[in-house]
Amino acid sequence: MKKDELRTPVSQRPHVIESTHVEKGIGENVSVFINDKKITVPFGTSILDACRENQIHVPTLCHHPDLCIAGTCRICVVEVEGMRTLQTSCSFPITAPIKIHTSTPMVRKARRHIVDLLLSEHYGECYTCVRNNNCELQSLAKEYGVDEYMFGHVTESRYKVDKSSYSVVRDMDKCILCKRCVRTCIDLQEVGVLEAIDRGYETHISTFMEKPLADVICINCGQCINRCPTGALKANDPSDEIWEAIDDPTKHVVMQTAPSPRAAIGEMFGQEPGKSFTGEMNTALRRIGFDKVFDTNFTADLTIMEEGTELIKRLYSALVKKDKSVALPQFTSCSPGWVKYLEHFYPDYIPNLSSAKSPQQMFGALIKTFYAQEEGIDPKDIVCVALMPCAAKKFECNRPEMNSSGFKDVDYGLTTREMGKMIMEAGILLPEMPQSHFDNPFGDASGAGLIFGATGGVMEAALRTVLELVTGEKVENFFDRANITPVRGFEGIKYAEVPVTKVGPVPEILKNLIPNWDWLKDATLKVAVVHGTANAKKVMEDIKAGGKFSECHFIEFMACPGGCLGGGGQPIPTTEEIRKKRAQAIYSEDESLPVRKSHENEHVVSLYDKFLTDGPCGEISHKLLHTHYIKRGKFIV
């Protein structure tokens, strides 16, 4: 035995690790030396976290705070005294008083070689890449002084670019196999579209049976784009077509901007996250050449009116008329990623989905009907562009049923990143722009529309309106400064019960739908707020099993973690911390607005007076503002 051991090469001899008595140390603190500095951390902390907490820089690539540990890229290696090889700091839990060195000649050489090896299979030019100057691989190459391709460099493309999807473009030549997108798709979103296919040198990230992305069950949320460290995943960019429309004098180009991009676009211009650039952005958009700049929050307010009325109608049919066919709880339909998720994974629950369109599509339909009529413009000359924090909105505006104005309601969906790029291309420095307001006839919207951007926002906006319409009293009487905090925050699933303590008279706008509110007296409104499709799956399974959530009346679902402000079209990077700051920006802007409830928005009221004359959920609004869904199912043909 002894003799055999001597014959084995050093690299293959068993590596004996002293027993660390793992059970014993849990909950205790361990003192370690990092770069000869004594640091005390809780037992089980990874070396990476210990370093980051103590301002010691360790580079990472496959590591992402939203995702599980993978340890695939090896760039975060450090030297641990007594260990034969370098250890990946992201996946090494501290369980003993070890000595760690983060910058020894061996570590530095290894890191340089690792980056060099990644580059040896990375095809593409930085100049022509969408991620130029915002690429993690590029910055690592700079950081570790890779000045020549020691291990060669691919000179020919190996994969075809997959442009089949309206939302996500995959260029696997640029992929470095960090598997962030795989972990995003399978763990974070539980959609399961991407995986590593084949083995060894042949390994690449692909879909089921290598089918184009448009043919598989991708929900277009774009979270993978937001996690990708290189330019392998990007959004389908329509900016060239938009420039063309802007430069065409016969076209009337109209922009509608969602609430989330304004809270994040500053990040594209080197600003700290958490600062809104609403007024500056409006000026910049006009200078680029958009003829009108509207606020999507206006139709968010309209969504609340339509969806809220739909909810009241459903509750009335179910509770008073005892109609068993009414599907409750009602699900929100604002998030196109969530809508497609439901169509694929829970098609039996499509009746629960509110038939109201998302704010983007409502606006498109209104611009090409109401606005065209008011301004005397031929709707075929109007080009409607939507600035969204979202990749799935590109898919949504291309849905064939979204043409209730007789034209394609929204022509292009543009992400925050692409908008930032267009502003830069026009030579405009966004933070230095003077502020300006949105254009009429839709004007400035209410704070309720604005908070659509954060998870819980739709629910809060709906509650503000429903409570006032039902009780006839101000929401401020129930919740301090109308901030409905139980539905705020970043927990994946939030559940709240709102008691209806008293009822008032039925407001004018709903008179033709219900006679009185008596049936809601002493009722308790049960609501839930869910973000991220992994959480949505949990709630849907609970509803299927007849659990707590099946008794809810209204559930808000958002496909992306954090809601729209963490959307797949937002500036990269997006982390929990950045999402919180963006939410803060949105909520503080909401508090600063004079009108904070959808039904108090005078432009919405006047729209119902002038155009949608038969009220919310009436005939005209059904034609323009409501839609239907497709049972897609999970099976990939």
Added chain:
Amino acid sequence: MLLEEKNSLSEEIEKYVNEYGNNRAALMPILQAVQRNHNYVSDFAQQEVARMLDIHPVEVYSVISFYSFLHSKPRGRNIVRLCRTIACDMVGKDAVEKAVTRELGIGFGETTKDGKITLEFTNCLGMCDQGPAMIVNERVFVKLDPEKAINILNEIK
């Protein structure tokens, strides 16, 4: 695929799931059983396995693409794999390779027109002292020469 075939395939997979379990760990034996019976795991079978184990179809495909002995595209009823590793190569693999391709009229990686035999290369079978080695379905043949190899092929034909 006909509806009837689909139903019988579903039933078959259900049988395997009952036998091996309905968790991720059962994925390999289930795929091997399907592969043994059908010579490949069709995209429908992959999705059925994924549905019953409550995992994503792409994960099943990922596993199939990783292993050389699992296939997602139709293969011949018999799979002949010739060892291409150095020990077999040095004792006459080339001669066997030429004889086999000439006999079947197909190259390596291809299937005969009648769907009976698929030819493939494989890496080391662990028969380095008895090469050249060839594995037909799950049976190993060693110390091959062209004549012997052709006899083996004729037997399975």
